[in-house]
Amino acid sequence: MGSGERVTFKNPVVSWIDERLPVFSLMHKEYRAFPTPKNFNYLWNFGAIASVMLILMIVTGIVLAMHYTPHADMAFGSVEHIMRDVNWGWMLRYLHMNGAAFFFVAVYIHMFRGMYYGSYKKPRELLWILGVVIFLLMMATAFMGYTLPWSQMGGWAATVITNLFSAVPIFGDDIVSLLWGGFSVDNPTLNRFFSLHYVLPFVIFAVVFLHVWALHVSGSNNPLGIEPKGPQDTLPFHPYYTMKDTFGLAVFLLLYVVVTFWFPNIFAHPDHFVEYNPLQTPPHIVPEWYFLPFYAILRAITFDIAIPFGNVLFLIAALGATLYAYFSAGRVRKFLWLCIVADIFALALLSFSPHFVLEAKLGGVIAMFGSVGLLVLLPWLDTHPVRSARFRPRYRFFLWLFVIATIVLGYVGAQLPEGIWVKLGQLCTAYYFGFFLVILPWLSRTEKALPLPKSISDAVLKGVVVLFAVISFSTPVLAEGGEHSHEAQHVESQEWSFRGPFGTYDREALRRGYTVYQNVCSACHSMNLVSYRNLSDLGYSPEQVKAIAAEYSVMDGPDDEGEMFERPALPRDPFTNPYPNRKAAIYANNGSYPPDMSLLAKARHGGADYIYGLLTGYGDAPHGKDLMQGQYWNAVMTGNVIAMAPPLSEGMVSYEDGSPETLDQYARDVSHFLTWAAEPHMEARKYTGVKVFIFLLVFAIVMYGVKKKTWADVH
Amino acid sequence: MSTANQTDDGETRRDFLHLTAGALGAVGVGVFAWPFIDSLNPAADTLAMSTIEVDLSPVEEGESITVVWRGKPVFIRHRTPKEIESAQKIAVADLRDSEADQDRVQKAQWLIMVGICTHLGCVPLGQRKTEPKGDFGGWFCPCHGSHYDISGRIRKGPAPKNLAVPQYNFIDDTTVRIG
Numbered sequence: 001m002g003s004g005e006r007v008t009f010k011n012p013v014v015s016w017i018d019e020r021l022p023v024f025s026l027m028h029k030e031y032r033a034f035p036t037p038k039n040f041n042y043l044w045n046f047g048a049i050a051s052v053m054l055i056l057m058i059v060t061g062i063v064l065a066m067h068y069t070p071h072a073d074m075a076f077g078s079v080e081h082i083m084r085d086v087n088w089g090w091m092l093r094y095l096h097m098n099g100a101a102f103f104f105v106a107v108y109i110h111m112f113r114g115m116y117y118g119s120y121k122k123p124r125e126l127l128w129i130l131g132v133v134i135f136l137l138m139m140a141t142a143f144m145g146y147t148l149p150w151s152q153m154g155g156w157a158a159t160v161i162t163n164l165f166s167a168v169p170i171f172g173d174d175i176v177s178l179l180w181g182g183f184s185v186d187n188p189t190l191n192r193f194f195s196l197h198y199v200l201p202f203v204i205f206a207v208v209f210l211h212v213w214a215l216h217v218s219g220s221n222n223p224l225g226i227e228p229k230g231p232q233d234t235l236p237f238h239p240y241y242t243m244k245d246t247f248g249l250a251v252f253l254l255l256y257v258v259v260t261f262w263f264p265n266i267f268a269h270p271d272h273f274v275e276y277n278p279l280q281t282p283p284h285i286v287p288e289w290y291f292l293p294f295y296a297i298l299r300a301i302t303f304d305i306a307i308p309f310g311n312v313l314f315l316i317a318a319l320g321a322t323l324y325a326y327f328s329a330g331r332v333r334k335f336l337w338l339c340i341v342a343d344i345f346a347l348a349l350l351s352f353s354p355h356f357v358l359e360a361k362l363g364g365v366i367a368m369f370g371s372v373g374l375l376v377l378l379p380w381l382d383t384h385p386v387r388s389a390r391f392r393p394r395y396r397f398f399l400w401l402f403v404i405a406t407i408v409l410g411y412v413g414a415q416l417p418e419g420i421w422v423k424l425g426q427l428c429t430a431y432y433f434g435f436f437l438v439i440l441p442w443l444s445r446t447e448k449a450l451p452l453p454k455s456i457s458d459a460v461l462k463g464v465v466v467l468f469a470v471i472s473f474s475t476p477v478l479a480e481g482g483e484h485s486h487e488a489q490h491v492e493s494q495e496w497s498f499r500g501p502f503g504t505y506d507r508e509a510l511r512r513g514y515t516v517y518q519n520v521c522s523a524c525h526s527m528n529l530v531s532y533r534n535l536s537d538l539g540y541s542p543e544q545v546k547a548i549a550a551e552y553s554v555m556d557g558p559d560d561e562g563e564m565f566e567r568p569a570l571p572r573d574p575f576t577n578p579y580p581n582r583k584a585a586i587y588a589n590n591g592s593y594p595p596d597m598s599l600l601a602k603a604r605h606g607g608a609d610y611i612y613g614l615l616t617g618y619g620d621a622p623h624g625k626d627l628m629q630g631q632y633w634n635a636v637m638t639g640n641v642i643a644m645a646p647p648l649s650e651g652m653v654s655y656e657d658g659s660p661e662t663l664d665q666y667a668r669d670v671s672h673f674l675t676w677a678a679e680p681h682m683e684a685r686k687y688t689g690v691k692v693f694i695f696l697l698v699f700a701i702v703m704y705g706v707k708k709k710t711w712a713d714v715h
Numbered sequence: 716m717s718t719a720n721q722t723d724d725g726e727t728r729r730d731f732l733h734l735t736a737g738a739l740g741a742v743g744v745g746v747f748a749w750p751f752i753d754s755l756n757p758a759a760d761t762l763a764m765s766t767i768e769v770d771l772s773p774v775e776e777g778e779s780i781t782v783v784w785r786g787k788p789v790f791i792r793h794r795t796p797k798e799i800e801s802a803q804k805i806a807v808a809d810l811r812d813s814e815a816d817q818d819r820v821q822k823a824q825w826l827i828m829v830g831i832c833t834h835l836g837c838v839p840l841g842q843r844k845t846e847p848k849g850d851f852g853g854w855f856c857p858c859h860g861s862h863y864d865i866s867g868r869i870r871k872g873p874a875p876k877n878l879a880v881p882q883y884n885f886i887d888d889t890t891v892r893i894g
Contacts, residue, residue, distance in 0.1 A: 085759040088750035572763035
């Protein structure tokens with residue numbers, strides 16, 4: 001690296017350092033003078049955008065790790081501690097959570113760019129493979145990060161994904177218990193996932209360095225896919241592409257900010273807000289949207305794949321490979337082939353049954369890993385001499401079909417594996433593999449490309465905006481996809497003051513809602529994540545908060561004599577629990593656990609609408625529907641059967657502000673209150689969002705001006 | 716570098732645009748850093764724990780208790796009239812950190828202070844009857860040999876300041892709220 005020519009610098013300090021360690025020469029060569037094709041379109045922004053997202057993820061992640069506790073008993077609570085108590089914690093977490101999604105958006109567009117313009121072809125094969133390695137590391141990191149909040153979704157995703165390895169013949173179960181560090185997903189699993197989730201991003205950073213290094217050896221590809229013929233075809237990286245990348249980044253960040261500050265949970269499933277319970281699987285496990293296509297491929301293999309006379313076939317293959325090894329030239333090549341022979345021979349021994357069957361479970365796992373693994377082979381599957389799809393109409397057609405198939409797979413992955421979705425998933429999976437294994441090699445031989453231009457001409461923006469729009473709009477659709485599939489009952493949407501981009505909580509409604517909770521709900525439902533001190537947010541004075549807290553008593557101690565004692569609750573104490581523990585709560589409620597209400601509004605589809613609908617949805621069971629004792633009919637509850645007796649009735653709670661003391665008003669107020677309890681910093685979030693959005697908008701506009709000025713003499 | 720050569724004279728509009736963009740970027744990054752730094756400050760639940768109430772009624776004259784406040788030991792000593800007298804008669808001007816005993820207590824019999832040596836943060840000895848109390852009958856820090864008197868003032872050794880007096884107030888005769 002230091003062997004290159006040095007640049008002379010005017011600044012004596014810079015010059016002194018550069019003579020001893022030529023970092024400034026390196027930066028000058030690679031990021032200033034670096035000759036870059038002058039015809040990039042905006043798709044070439046996404047490499048820089050992805051690097052910025054990686055750094056943002058690392059920075060937010062390091063700070064979040066300072067507040068997080070990787071212990072099975074405390075992880076869920078510590079994440080809520082970040083969301084509620086840590087200064088700006090809600091913002092850092094939402095930036096991190098949604099940053100992962102936007103990191104994948106940038107990387108998927110970056111990968112599409114590579115495929116569309118043939119950036120993986122000679123001499124950039126290794127550059128492409130390093131990119132696939134980054135992608136794999138990202139998938140591993142994102143998956144483990146998904147587990148850390150120790151929610152129902154995270155814990156069960158960890159269970160399902162680690163169980164993939166149980167499909168490995170013979171060693172499967174041992175591998176899985178090695179991954180878990182026990183007999184189920186538990187504290188040891190969480191600890192190692194946290195450790196790996198922390199370290200892998202730095203590994204990604206290192207591979208990104210290699211990726212960029214390889215890029216700077218071969219130089220960038222460009223929309224025409226032909227190599228620059230000389231200086232007239234290139235521009236120095238700075239200021240042309242630094243300015244263009246910064247402008248593109250600002251636009252990308254605007255989208256990211258809108259999601260983070262106004263729809264922060266759009267990618268999150270309600271089961272993210274329920275603590276992990278190893279005894280109860282949620283009805284529908286979905287991975288994050290960016291894994292859905294691969295998840296759909298996993299589920300597409302619903303059948304055993306029978307290989308007749310598998311062992312015979314393997315033996316024949318082994319024999320053939322041995323002969324090939326014998327006649328091939330070179331010791332290394334002979335050795336490699338003999339290794340393959342040994343593998344095939346081992347498989348033959350393993351499959352010593354007349355009909356070797358590849359079970360559906362293993363088949364699905366192989367298909368899923370294979371779908372990513374194929375990307376590594378891409379430079380050798382597509383050997384067509386022309387790079388850019390612009391001059392390969394047939395390749396372009398099949399590539400767009402591939403993009404559509406992948407998006408459809410993503411949608412299928414979010415649905416319950418039933419009916420048409422299974423068939424559609426199988427169809428798209430077949431196309432996915434067919435594209436790589438049949439269509440690409442076939443096109444490589446037969447496709448006649450359009451005539452290539454002699455040298456690089458001006459860039460054309462066409463189509464890029466469309467693609468960006470497709471991807472950025474299809475992701476929320478994928479995220480929403482899971483919600484439609486098992487929405488039990490229709491929940492009517494209500495008017496709420498906290499709706500909309502500038503919506504706020506209604507303090508009076510919150511105080512009334514708290515009164516209802518205090519007098520009715522709190523008899524059975526705990527609210528462990530809310531403390532009396534938080535009530536000051538509802539407009540209570542410090543004295544009122546103290547008085548409210550003092551009505552309750554908490555167990556404290558031990559005192560100087562080692563005895564536990566009861567004392568009046570203080571503002572700093574969490575809401576007192578109606579039952580000493582979970583089992584007591586279940587026992588007192590005929591076997592049903594009254595869920596903790598702190599996060600209820602986020603842990604149910606429909607949020608406040610759902611809670612309101614449930615509280616007002618009691619009625620008589622229709623004919624033919626028998627209810628057991630202790631069961632009630634409810635229009636909104638899944639399956640219409642609920643174990644909670646109708647909790648509210650007219651006039652049971654008295655309001656001080658003269659609001660109507662009706663069931664409807666109670667239900668409305670308590671839903672309002674529970675929404676606040678689940679998301680206490682919503683107002684700060686929107687308010688901060690407005691400031692960040694305006695700033696970025698101004699910055700983007702100014703950067704657009706800078707970019708235009710910079711490029712004025714090129715166009 | 717074809718553009719760099721031209722900027723020396725004229726082209727103020729481009730310069731202005733560049734400066735605006737640079738300033739916006741720098742300010743943006745600077746402001747963005749604040750939430751990260753502020754998140755390291757004490758969180759709301761930590762701040763909520765920052766006051767405690769102590770019942771003094773069981774502490775006999777001549778006894779000391781240690782309570783935990785904000786993760787630190789707080790020494791509370793029920794001083795005898797003799798101790799009060801000896802603390803008050805010291806010539807304040809001679810002390811390294813001149814402070815009259817009256818300025819260090821709200822009620823003369825109750826001395827309340829943070830039990831952390833002002834030298835390098837060790838916990839001085841002297842709370843228990845069996846522990847060494849130093850040359851001035853108060854507290855003695857074993858780490859580097861600082862001696863404190865019965866008012867918690869530094870009298871000998873490397874510590875620069877008297878033991879700190881936290882903010883507190885008496886809710887009634889026998890209950891004190893610290894913090």
